[in-house]
Amino acid sequence: MMAGAQSIQPGLLLLSREAPLTYARVMDRAADDSTLLLRYRNGDVAAFEILYRRHNDALYRYLLRLCRHRDNADDIFQDVWGKIIKAADRYQPTAKFTTFLFRVAHNCFVDHHRRNKRHIHGNDFEPDQYIDPADLPEVQVERSLARERLELALRDLPDEQRDVFLLREEAGLNLDEIALITGSNRETIKSRLRYAVHKLRMAIDEPAAETA
16 A cells, blocks of 8 residues: 555545545545535535546555655655645636646645655665566566566656656546646647557567567
8 A cells, every 4th residue: 555645634534445435425426526625615624535446546656756765755645635625715626626626736836846855865765566467477477577667767767757657557548638737838748648558658668679
């Protein structure tokens, strides 16, 4: 379990992945994100727990890969959800909730980066540890090696390219949404994403090319 996803506390509710509210399952399927945050603003704590459960994993992976240091990712993760809670009273659903969420996350990361440079020194995590036990051993090994090469390549990307790539892959945002979050124009985002994808593909394919 990711450490950063265990201790957010809206009001008196301690959020936990292991204890979903059983009476909230219908709402979980039916309500969109913006509706859930508006319900939380009106006092429905269960609505916030559902919203948190929908997005905590993707948000934490984004921050962990962006920071490359678990302690920093934990700190920013807590800060992001704290700001979402504080902003609930003035939230207006003018854009998708994920755009709002990851804009807050991006800004929290930038602020943290300015205050503390530790995130550039660590690489103490493995975001993708799951391997299907049904896979053949050689497939497991190749997937593990490919995952390791990807993480190393992500670490070596310039911050702006890594941020854009993760907003696209982890948050599932489109170019316009990423441009809004980062304060850059669409063509700049498109260029950063293209360069990032090219570098990552080169890094992953390089071992195979060397043995060909």
